[in-house]
Amino acid sequence: MALVELERISKTYDHKIAVRELSLRIDAGTMFGLLGPNGAGKTSSIRMMIGITLPDSGTVRLFGESFNRKFLRRVGYLPEERGLYGKMKVLEQLTFMGQLHGLDARTAEQRAKRWCEQLDLSESLGSKTEALSKGMQQKVQFIASLLHEPDLIIMDEPFAGLDPVNSRALEETLLALRESGKAILFSTHRMDQVEKLCDFICLVDHGQAVLTGSMREVKSRFPRDRIALEFEGDGLFLKDPMIEESKSYGNHVELRLKRGADPQRLLHLAAESARIFRFELMEPSLEEIFIRTVGGRTDA
Amino acid sequence: MRDAFLIAKREYLERVRSKAFLFTTLLFALLVGMMTGGALLIPRHASGRARNIVLASDNLVLAEGVQQEIASSSSHIAIVLQAPVPAEDRERLTREVDEKGYDGLLWLPTATGTKRPQAIYASRSSADLFTGDILRGAVMRVMMRRQLTEEGLSQEKIHQLLAPVDLKTLQIKNGKATTSNSLANFAGAYIMIFVLYFSVVYYGMNVARSVIQEKTSRVFEVLLAITRPESLMAGKLIGVGAAGLTQMGIWFSLTLLYGLSPIAASIGKNGVGILGITVTQGVFFLLFFLLGFLFYSALSAAFGASVNTEQEIQQFSFIIVIPMAAGLMMMPYILSNPNAPAVVALSLFPPCTPMVMYLRMAAETPPLWQLLLSVALLIAATWGMLWVAARIYRIGILMYGKRPTLPEVLRWLRYT
Numbered sequence: 001m002a003l004v005e006l007e008r009i010s011k012t013y014d015h016k017i018a019v020r021e022l023s024l025r026i027d028a029g030t031m032f033g034l035l036g037p038n039g040a041g042k043t044s045s046i047r048m049m050i051g052i053t054l055p056d057s058g059t060v061r062l063f064g065e066s067f068n069r070k071f072l073r074r075v076g077y078l079p080e081e082r083g084l085y086g087k088m089k090v091l092e093q094l095t096f097m098g099q100l101h102g103l104d105a106r107t108a109e110q111r112a113k114r115w116c117e118q119l120d121l122s123e124s125l126g127s128k129t130e131a132l133s134k135g136m137q138q139k140v141q142f143i144a145s146l147l148h149e150p151d152l153i154i155m156d157e158p159f160a161g162l163d164p165v166n167s168r169a170l171e172e173t174l175l176a177l178r179e180s181g182k183a184i185l186f187s188t189h190r191m192d193q194v195e196k197l198c199d200f201i202c203l204v205d206h207g208q209a210v211l212t213g214s215m216r217e218v219k220s221r222f223p224r225d226r227i228a229l230e231f232e233g234d235g236l237f238l239k240d241p242m243i244e245e246s247k248s249y250g251n252h253v254e255l256r257l258k259r260g261a262d263p264q265r266l267l268h269l270a271a272e273s274a275r276i277f278r279f280e281l282m283e284p285s286l287e288e289i290f291i292r293t294v295g296g297r298t299d300a
Numbered sequence: 301m302r303d304a305f306l307i308a309k310r311e312y313l314e315r316v317r318s319k320a321f322l323f324t325t326l327l328f329a330l331l332v333g334m335m336t337g338g339a340l341l342i343p344r345h346a347s348g349r350a351r352n353i354v355l356a357s358d359n360l361v362l363a364e365g366v367q368q369e370i371a372s373s374s375s376h377i378a379i380v381l382q383a384p385v386p387a388e389d390r391e392r393l394t395r396e397v398d399e400k401g402y403d404g405l406l407w408l409p410t411a412t413g414t415k416r417p418q419a420i421y422a423s424r425s426s427a428d429l430f431t432g433d434i435l436r437g438a439v440m441r442v443m444m445r446r447q448l449t450e451e452g453l454s455q456e457k458i459h460q461l462l463a464p465v466d467l468k469t470l471q472i473k474n475g476k477a478t479t480s481n482s483l484a485n486f487a488g489a490y491i492m493i494f495v496l497y498f499s500v501v502y503y504g505m506n507v508a509r510s511v512i513q514e515k516t517s518r519v520f521e522v523l524l525a526i527t528r529p530e531s532l533m534a535g536k537l538i539g540v541g542a543a544g545l546t547q548m549g550i551w552f553s554l555t556l557l558y559g560l561s562p563i564a565a566s567i568g569k570n571g572v573g574i575l576g577i578t579v580t581q582g583v584f585f586l587l588f589f590l591l592g593f594l595f596y597s598a599l600s601a602a603f604g605a606s607v608n609t610e611q612e613i614q615q616f617s618f619i620i621v622i623p624m625a626a627g628l629m630m631m632p633y634i635l636s637n638p639n640a641p642a643v644v645a646l647s648l649f650p651p652c653t654p655m656v657m658y659l660r661m662a663a664e665t666p667p668l669w670q671l672l673l674s675v676a677l678l679i680a681a682t683w684g685m686l687w688v689a690a691r692i693y694r695i696g697i698l699m700y701g702k703r704p705t706l707p708e709v710l711r712w713l714r715y716t
Contacts, residue, residue, distance in 0.1 A: 052524050077525040083518035087314055099306050100526045
C-alpha cells in the first residue's frame with residue numbers, strides 16, 4: 001500500500017515557485033531517497049506531505065486517504081533544522097514528545113529508555129538537552145520522532161553533522177525499521193548513503209522531479225559506459241578515440257567511453273597489447289547521475 | 301485539547317522550576333516582609349513619635365489654655381511649659397531647644413484687645429506641617445474661647461459653639477444615597493490597573509518570549525508536525541499564565557499572611573480596612589483580571605509570533621500599555637461619569653474593558669446587558685487574538701532573519 005502519494009503538488013511563495021507539479025509515491029517496507037540541490041524544493045515538499053503547509057494545487061494522500069491531521073499520529077518527522085527544548089532533561093523531553101504523539105506517559109518513558117540504551121544515550125537521560133553535544137542532540141531528536149512507532153518516517157537530512165560511528169548506528173536503525181515494514185523517506189546529499197540504503201529515489205531540481213523511480217530502474221536509464229581496468233604492458237590503447245576520458249592510477253585505470261562506443265572493441269584492443277587482470281563494465285554511480293542531471297550544481 | 305494541556309503543563313513546569321522563578325518569588329517575599337516590618341517601625345520613629353515642644357509665653361493663662369487644647373487634640377505632642385517668661389528670653393530658649401534636642405519652640409506673646417497674637421513656631425524640622433496645623437488650631441480655639449468669654453457667653457454655650465463638626469460623606473447609587481466608598485473605589489481601581497499592568501508587562505511578555513524562543517530553537521517545526529498551532533498557542537497561554545498566577549498567588553498569600561499577623565495588626569486598624577472591597581467587587585476584580593490577563597497575553601503571543609528577536613518585542617510593548625494608560629488617565633472622569641456614552645463605548649472595547657468596566661462597576665452598577673456584552677466581547681477578542689497568533693506562528697516557520705512588514709503579516713493571515 002502507498003503510505004504517501006503526492007499528485008502534482010505545487011507551492012508558490014510570493015513569486016518564487018518552490019514546488020512544481022511534483023508526484024511521488026512511497027510504499028510500506030521501502031526506503032525512499034529525496035535528492036536535490038539546495039533550494040530544490042525538498043523541504044517544501046516534505047512540509048506539504050505532513051500538513052505544515054498546504055499545497056496551492058495537487059493532492060496529498062496519506063495511508064491511502066486524503067490528507068487528514070489524524071494521520072500525523074502515524075508519522076515520525078525529523079526536521080532539517082533540529083529543535084529541542086534546551087532546558088528540558090532528555091528523558092522528560094522524549095516523554096513529552098511521545099505524549100504529544102498520543103502515547104501515555106509511562107509507555108513513552110519506557111520506550112525512551114529502551115531507545116536511549118540502543119543508541120548509547122542512557123547516561124544522558126537525566127542531563128539537560130542543551131548540555132549534550134550536537135551529535136547526541138541529534139540522536140535525541142531521532143528518537144523523539146520514532147517513539148510512537150510511526151508507520152511512516154520522514155527525515156530531512158538525518159545524517160547531517162553525525163560522525164561515522166553514529167551515522168552507521170542510524171543507518172542500521174533505519175534498515176531495521178524498513179525490515180519491519182515501515183516506509184521511510186529521507187532527504188540527503190550523501191549519495192553513497194542513498195545508493196546503499198534506498199530502494200526508490202526522486203531527484204528534484206527547481207521544484208520539479210527530474211528523475212524518479214527505483215534505484216535499479218534509474219541506474220539502468222544511464223548507459224554502462226564506465227570501465228575499470230587493471231593491466232600490465234603497453235597502455236597505448238588508452239589513446240583510442242572511443243575513450244571520452246580516463247584517469248590513470250598506475251596499472252589501474254578508470255575510463256569513460258564515448259556515446260555509442262562498444263566496450264567489447266576496447267577489450268579486444270587492450271588484449272592485443274597488454275595482459276588484462278580486470279575489465280569491469282560499471283554502472284554509473286548515483287553521484288554521476290546526479291551531477292549529469294542537475295549540471296554542475298553539487299551543493300546539495 | 302490534550303495537546304494544549306500537555307503543552308501548558310510543559311510550559312508551566314519549565315517556568316516554575318526555573319531559578320528565575322524561585323529568585324523573584326523569594327525576592328518579592330523578602331521585600332513584602334521588609335515593607336511590613338518598615339511600616340511597623342515608621343510610626344514609632346516618625347509621625348508616631350511624640351514631639352517635645354517648648355511652649356513659652358509671657359502669659360501663663362494663655363499658655364496653659366493652649367497646653368490643654370493641644371493635649372486634648374493630639375497625644376503625640378508633649379509640651380514643656382515655660383511661662384511666664386519675658387520676651388527677651390526668646391533667643392535663649394531657641395538656643396536651648398537646639399541644645400537640649402527639643403523638636404520646636406512655640407512662642408505666644410500676649411494679645412492686645414481683639415487682635416490675635418502673633419504666635420511663632422520654630423521647628424528643628426522644616427517639613428513638620430502636621431504639628432504646625434495642630435498648634436494653629438489649638439491657639440485659634442483658645443483665642444476664640446477667650447473672646448467668647450469676654451462677650452459674656454456661658455462656658456456651656458462656648459463648648460457647644462466650638463464643638464467639632466462631623467461630615468458624613470454619602471454616595472448616590474441607583475437613586476439612593478448610600479455610604480460612600482469612593483476611597484475604596486479608587487483604591488480598588490488603582491490596584492486593578494497596577495496589578496494588570498505589572499502582570500501583563502511581566503508575564504504577557506513571557507508568552508511572547510516563549511513564542512520567540514520556540515521559533516529560534518526551531519522546536520516549532522516539530523510541534524507543528526504533530527499538533528495544531530491553535531492548540532500550541534492556547535497551551536502556551538495557559539501554561540505561562542498559570543505560572544504567572546502561581547507566583548502572584550504566592551505573593552498575595554504572603555501579603556495576606558503578613559497582613560493577618562499580629563505585627564501587621566498593630567500597624568493600624570484603618571490601614572487595610574480602607575480598601576473595603578466587597579465580595580461582589582472581589583469576584584469581578586478576579587474575573588476582569590483573568591480575562592484582561594488572557595487577552596493581553598494573547599496579544600503578546602501574536603507579537604511574539606511576528607518577530608524574530610526578543611529585542612523587537614520591546615518595541616511592541618508600548619502598544620500593549622497604551623489602553624491601560626488610557627484607563628488610568630481617564631479614571632476620575634469614568635468614576636464621576638460612569639454612564640457617559642464615551643465611557644460605555646470604552647468599556648465595551650476589549651483592550652479597555654478590564655479597567656474601564658471595573659471602574660464603572662465601582663462607581664455605579666452598569667446595566668446587566670452591558671456587563672455581559674463586555675465579557676463576551678473580551679472572550680471573543682481573546683480567542684480572535686489567539687487565532688491570529690496561531691496563523692502568524694505557522695507562517696513564521698518560513699521566515700528567517702528579517703522582520704516581516706505589516707503588509708506581509710496581513711498577507712500571512714490570508715494564507716492557508
